[in-house]
Amino acid sequence: MADTAMHSPVAYDVETVRADFPILSRTMHGKPLAFLDSAASAQKPRAVIDTVRDVYEREYANVHRGLYEISEAVTDRYEGTRETIRDFIGAASTKEIVFTRNATESVNLVAHSFGRNFLEEGDEVVITELEHHANIVPWQMLRDEKGIVLKVAPITDDGELIMSAFEDLLGPRTKLVAVAHMSNVMGTILPVEDIIRRAHAVGAKVLIDGCQSVTHIPIDVHALGCDFFVFSGHKLYGPSGIGVLYGREELLDAMPPFMGGGDMISSVTFEKSTWARLPHKFEAGTPAIAQAIGLGAAIDYVNALGLGAIGQHEADMLNYATQQLSSFDGLRIVGTAPNKASVVSFVLDYAHPHDIATIIDRAGVAVRAGHHCAQPLMHRMDVPATVRASIGLYTNKADIDALVSALGDVQEFFG
Amino acid sequence: MSDDLRELYQEVILDHGKHPRNFHACEDATNEARGNNPLCGDQLVIYLKMGEDGKVADASFVGKGCAISMASASMMTDLLKGRTGKEAQTMFEAFHKMCTGEEEDVDLGEGAEKLRVLSGVREFPTRVKCATLPWHTMVAALEGQDEISTE
Numbered sequence: 001m002a003d004t005a006m007h008s009p010v011a012y013d014v015e016t017v018r019a020d021f022p023i024l025s026r027t028m029h030g031k032p033l034a035f036l037d038s039a040a041s042a043q044k045p046r047a048v049i050d051t052v053r054d055v056y057e058r059e060y061a062n063v064h065r066g067l068y069e070i071s072e073a074v075t076d077r078y079e080g081t082r083e084t085i086r087d088f089i090g091a092a093s094t095k096e097i098v099f100t101r102n103a104t105e106s107v108n109l110v111a112h113s114f115g116r117n118f119l120e121e122g123d124e125v126v127i128t129e130l131e132h133h134a135n136i137v138p139w140q141m142l143r144d145e146k147g148i149v150l151k152v153a154p155i156t157d158d159g160e161l162i163m164s165a166f167e168d169l170l171g172p173r174t175k176l177v178a179v180a181h182m183s184n185v186m187g188t189i190l191p192v193e194d195i196i197r198r199a200h201a202v203g204a205k206v207l208i209d210g211c212q213s214v215t216h217i218p219i220d221v222h223a224l225g226c227d228f229f230v231f232s233g234h235k236l237y238g239p240s241g242i243g244v245l246y247g248r249e250e251l252l253d254a255m256p257p258f259m260g261g262g263d264m265i266s267s268v269t270f271e272k273s274t275w276a277r278l279p280h281k282f283e284a285g286t287p288a289i290a291q292a293i294g295l296g297a298a299i300d301y302v303n304a305l306g307l308g309a310i311g312q313h314e315a316d317m318l319n320y321a322t323q324q325l326s327s328f329d330g331l332r333i334v335g336t337a338p339n340k341a342s343v344v345s346f347v348l349d350y351a352h353p354h355d356i357a358t359i360i361d362r363a364g365v366a367v368r369a370g371h372h373c374a375q376p377l378m379h380r381m382d383v384p385a386t387v388r389a390s391i392g393l394y395t396n397k398a399d400i401d402a403l404v405s406a407l408g409d410v411q412e413f414f415g
Numbered sequence: 416m417s418d419d420l421r422e423l424y425q426e427v428i429l430d431h432g433k434h435p436r437n438f439h440a441c442e443d444a445t446n447e448a449r450g451n452n453p454l455c456g457d458q459l460v461i462y463l464k465m466g467e468d469g470k471v472a473d474a475s476f477v478g479k480g481c482a483i484s485m486a487s488a489s490m491m492t493d494l495l496k497g498r499t500g501k502e503a504q505t506m507f508e509a510f511h512k513m514c515t516g517e518e519e520d521v522d523l524g525e526g527a528e529k530l531r532v533l534s535g536v537r538e539f540p541t542r543v544k545c546a547t548l549p550w551h552t553m554v555a556a557l558e559g560q561d562e563i564s565t566e
Contacts, residue, residue: 019458029417109433185453189444193491226482351482352480352481352482354454354455354457354481354482354483354542354545355424355482355483357540358420358423358539358542359420359424361417362416362420364419369455369456370454370455370456371456375456383481384456384457384480385455385457409420412416413420413424413429414429414482
């Protein structure tokens with residue numbers, strides 16, 4: 001395996017990184033915690049925890065309203081985070097960065113505001129077989145309401161998108177292509193540059209679900225050319241309750257508000273209201289203030305380590321996990337695309353994923369077992385459920401070793 | 416390995432899990448229902464054939480699930496035969512109390528003592544639904560519902 005030092009100017013010291021995450025020093029059932037569920041939600045570094053606490057202890061007030069020092073200060077920090085995010089994903093302007101609760105809300109915002117107003121009966125939305133429910137259900141709801149057509153691009157047995165079949169689905173009625181950048185179940189990285197180019201060639205807009213990719217791969221929405229990009233803060237080592245919708249300014253400008261209320265208006269009379277400018281038009285009500293600022297701290301933390309170095313470390317851990325698991329008796333990895341990151345899903349031919357998760361929990365190993373909010377994909381891969389071990393920037397070999405050792409306990413019962 | 420794991424995965428459960436009894440569809444079932452556990456995606460179908468005497472003449476199931484749900488469905492279908500709908504309901508209530516730990520030494524009823532092997536689930540709150548899903552589905556079938564969900 002390649003030495004990480006060859007790939008980044010400073011060697012990535014995972015033990016130093018781990019010391020930044022207080023929770024990693026706790027035990028579970030008396031065993032060292034091996035946290036392998038970061039794809040569901042990642043742990044938080046001290047910098048994020050301290051930032052959130054600092055907001056509440058020193059500088060909390062509502063934003064955009066107060067005519068006093070701490071309200072102005074917290075508004076500056078909150079809006080400053082928008083700039084941090086803009087820079088992180090390469091957006092042209094902070095007007096293109098809309099705060100939401102999570103990526104699910106971001107997709108729903110696009111389905112409601114863009115979908116309801118710019119899609120007509122018979123128009124087509126194309127997704128793929130590997131989508132999370134959050135990128136399936138909002139389009140089904142739109143289909144049932146508006147009579148649009150939902151088309152699903154197939155994947156191979158390895159978990160890769162079949163590009164020719166995807167292209168065959170594109171046509172003059174395709175108005176939106178909504179795809180995951182990275183599978184939350186299999187780790188497959190989709191060729192989004194190619195997808196965006198082909199979708200734009202037929203005049204369709206493109207939404208990228210970046211929930212999984214944004215923690216592993218540097219994102220440049222401008223270079224990608226996507227029209228929408230969504231992600232959640234809590235998978236990016238930030239607080240839960242804060243998510244992001246990036247949208248190209250001219251699109252967001254043309255879209256009507258998603259929800260009505262305070263903070264999203266310019267003026268209100270009982271006869272008529274006018275909307276605030278971007279991005280506030282889409283942010284009705286008091287937002288998740290401390291959470292947004294906490295997400296800014298998380299991005300600062302990730303930037304300081306560098307996504308290049310993080311990605312290389314995670315690739316090393318993924319290789320190690322794949323090697324260790326592949327040789328385990330009766331184990332089959334689900335999702336074997338050559339281009340994948342940070343996620344290993346697997347099944348054992350003698351034990352159900354839930355039984356596996358229960359047994360290894362007692363050994364201090366935290367994984368996800370189930371359908372991972374991707375039931376159609378489970379059906380496609382012909383498994384009722386999988387065990388998913390997912391890797392974060394703090395994952396070390398000891399975590400993987402703990403998993404493999406605990407699988408020995410499963411084998412003892414069921415093998 | 417922890418004692419509560421050994422308590423949960425006793426030989427009897429592993430055996431029923433690997434070789435479930437009454438694991439087949441039933442063409443002439445009088446009552447059937449589908450049970451879903453949306454948390455894990457597990458699904459099973461319970462088939463009951465009620466006799467003219469009001470008793471369960473035959474009970475079977477199909478589905479995919481963990482060792483706990485398979486063992487629970489396997490043992491339940493064995494025990495249902497010869498019982499009336501009301502007796503089945505009573506057995507369900509006692510079993511449910513045992514699994515949730517609501518009643519420590521609940522009386523499981525005549526001939527149903529063997530179900531106590533599943534009582535280890537009460538130490539695993541997230542797994543209680545695995546054990547009770549077949550039972551909820553059985554009750555739904557008796558009541559004429561087509562489908563139930565544990566959530």
